Amino acid sequence: xxxxxxxxxxxxxxxxxxxxxxxxxxxxxxxxxxxxxxxxxxxxxxxxxxxxxxxxxxxxxxxxxxxxxxxxxxxxxxxxxxxxxxxxxxxxxxxxxxxxxxxxxxxxxxxxxxxxxxxxxxxxxxxxxxxxxxxxxxxxxxxxxxxxxxxxxxxxxxxxxxxxxxxxxxxxxxxxxxxxxxxxxxxxxxxxxxxxxxxxxxxxxxxxxxxxxxxxxxxxxxxxxxxxxxxxxxxxxxxxxxxxxxxxxxxxxxxxxxxxxxxxxxxxxxxxxxxxxxxxxxxxxxxxxxxxxxxxxxxxxxxxxxxxxxxxxxxxxxxxxxxxxxxxxxxxxxxxxxxxxxxxxxxxxxxxxxxxxxxxxxx
Amino acid sequence: xxxxxxxxxxxxxxxxxxxxxxxxxxxxxxxxxxxxxxxxxxxxxxxxxxxxxxxxxxxxxxxxxxxxxxxxxxxxxxxxxxxxxxxxxxxxxxxxxxxxxxxxxxxxxxxxxxxxxxxxxxxxxxxxxxxxxxxxxxxxxxxxxxxxxxxxxxxxxxxxxxxxxxxxxxxxxxxxxxxxxxxxxxxxxxxxxxxxxxxxxxxxxxxxxxxxxxxxxxxxxxxxxxxxxxxxxxxxxxxxxxxxxxxxxxxxxxxxxxxxxxxxxxxxxxxxxxxxxxxxxxxxxxxxx
Numbered sequence: 122x123x124x125x126x127x128x129x130x131x132x133x134x135x136x137x138x139x140x141x142x143x144x145x146x147x148x149x150x151x152x153x154x155x156x157x158x159x160x161x162x163x164x165x166x167x168x169x170x171x172x173x174x175x176x177x178x179x180x181x182x183x184x185x186x187x188x189x190x191x192x193x194x195x196x197x198x199x200x201x202x203x204x205x206x207x208x209x210x211x212x213x214x215x216x217x218x219x220x221x222x223x224x225x226x227x228x229x230x231x232x233x234x235x236x237x238x239x240x241x242x243x244x245x246x247x248x249x250x251x252x253x254x255x256x257x258x259x260x261x262x263x264x265x266x267x268x269x270x271x272x273x274x275x276x277x278x279x280x281x282x283x284x285x286x287x288x289x290x291x292x293x294x295x296x297x298x299x300x301x302x303x304x305x306x307x308x309x310x311x312x313x314x315x316x317x318x319x320x321x322x323x324x325x326x327x328x329x330x331x332x333x334x335x336x337x338x339x340x341x342x343x344x345x346x347x348x349x350x351x352x353x354x355x356x357x358x359x360x361x362x363x364x365x366x367x368x369x370x371x372x373x374x375x376x377x378x379x380x381x382x383x384x385x386x387x388x389x390x391x392x393x394x395x396x397x398x399x400x401x402x403x404x405x406x407x408x409x410x411x412x413x414x415x416x417x418x419x420x421x422x423x424x425x426x427x428x429x430x431x432x433x434x435x436x437x438x439x440x441x442x443x444x445x446x447x448x449x450x451x452x453x454x455x456x457x458x459x460x461x462x463x464x465x466x467x468x469x470x471x472x473x474x475x476x477x478x479x480x481x482x483x484x
Numbered sequence: 485x486x487x488x489x490x491x492x493x494x495x496x497x498x499x500x501x502x503x504x505x506x507x508x509x510x511x512x513x514x515x516x517x518x519x520x521x522x523x524x525x526x527x528x529x530x531x532x533x534x535x536x537x538x539x540x541x542x543x544x545x546x547x548x549x550x551x552x553x554x555x556x557x558x559x560x561x562x563x564x565x566x567x568x569x570x571x572x573x574x575x576x577x578x579x580x581x582x583x584x585x586x587x588x589x590x591x592x593x594x595x596x597x598x599x600x601x602x603x604x605x606x607x608x609x610x611x612x613x614x615x616x617x618x619x620x621x622x623x624x625x626x627x628x629x630x631x632x633x634x635x636x637x638x639x640x641x642x643x644x645x646x647x648x649x650x651x652x653x654x655x656x657x658x659x660x661x662x663x664x665x666x667x668x669x670x671x672x673x674x675x676x677x678x679x680x681x682x683x684x685x686x687x688x689x690x691x692x693x694x695x696x697x698x699x700x701x702x703x704x705x706x707x708x709x710x711x712x713x714x715x716x717x718x719x720x721x722x723x724x725x726x727x728x729x730x731x732x733x734x735x736x737x738x739x740x741x742x743x744x745x746x747x748x749x750x751x752x753x754x755x756x757x758x759x760x761x762x763x764x765x766x767x768x769x770x771x772x773x
Contacts, residue, residue: 182667202670209671215664219686232673274674
């Protein structure tokens, strides 16, 4: 835990029981997150989940209907954005079109009244760390998307803010550039040692960059935890569906035999932990696509019989699109072997019971 | 598209407007220039080349006074209109909500009546026994002399006539402005004043300049407003031109005055258009909020 200036053992950034209501619409409801000083936290949610509202509240661009926000122990809930000492990067970059790259980068420094010597130092720093050499005197409309993104990042970082807020900053970039920038952004965060709050609807981005992930759905905090934990042990069906790529099955838990039977397939597996309801219960089963085990159908073991309908090569991985007898399509991801399975191959699909997630149905 | 069809289209879209412009804009202008180098005597045109009209304009102080008076009038009216337009347009864009369109259409309502009609109505408002002074007299107060047939009255009338133009132009500029840029500036540490002076104003400067010119150019040549409201010391340049072509019948001198006005207006347009750069406006092309 970070030791704050006033000596108490408070978290660096504390968001306490925050709510935001627009007329009848509840954008956020009673949401609390604590953020540590050196942390990269991703706020993950589908569009309309309230994640951008949360970011605007942290930035001060909007005020909460209830709840408080603390930076380093101080209550900033009623402070306007320019008094919070934050940096922010927007999805559309929002560079000032009438200013050159240099002027865009100098803008936050000038607004916070830094001495000219410091401004020059920081401009040099931003130019080198973001590799903007030769671009400093261009206007934003003379830059490529990736370059604009780097300038936007630089503008957020030059003041060395208390924290950096990023609102889907990679959504407008193509896939190649996105992967590159993911690594870059994480590197800056480690170098600067300030918290980054990264809002995204893209679970891959959230998982690849952050230390912790907060999943938001319908204005409520659905889950908050280490990224590995969120991925491996989703606490709710929503998280299981939203984080990672998985397949859902309907099933029934039989308390006597302690087994889960799938409804549409003649397949069952032992399961211990459906504790919430006593006795028999309908359940939802989620299996991550890379955790399916594929065996030749004649091997005799229990499994879901299926046929390879298509094979998609994804570099080191292969996606098998499998058709089951119940006319469902299941995607199974496997490491690439010398010779991928041929179309029409009959297989038996199963999984390790400890690797799947079972939730009581109808929640 | 076939070659013949293509040629026909080109003719339609290029030649017809060109012919229109030549007949109704370029030719009259040439006629004006030619006339300005002739003379008029006893209501007749004398076709002898001379620069006498321009010499008269340069040496007769009255015309210089009319021109300077018009220039200051145009500057005051346009600056005042811009200053008043900004809050109005800003309010409509930011808080107009779904009434935005209706509010902006309301600006055009005065245009539904004629200019002369509106000036006569203003005369009724501002004159010695008009609404304002009439009420003041009834209340036993002294009438406001400065709005009775004076340059102030002309100023009020010209603002009334051209303010809607300026508001509409600034409104359109602000409507296309991406206000998320203001949020971005705010997150960069800019206070309200800095957001306005560094972001909102410079990015809407082009629209504002256009609005300013749409007010400045017609005000510079205003003829009707000073005639109805200007009083004895309120003769403006445009009104004087109208007199040359009307009462005094000195058409050639009027033509020379027109040429001077045209050249000066072109100069103003040229200088101000240097300040217009549409690539550097706040329109990101990514949709408004």
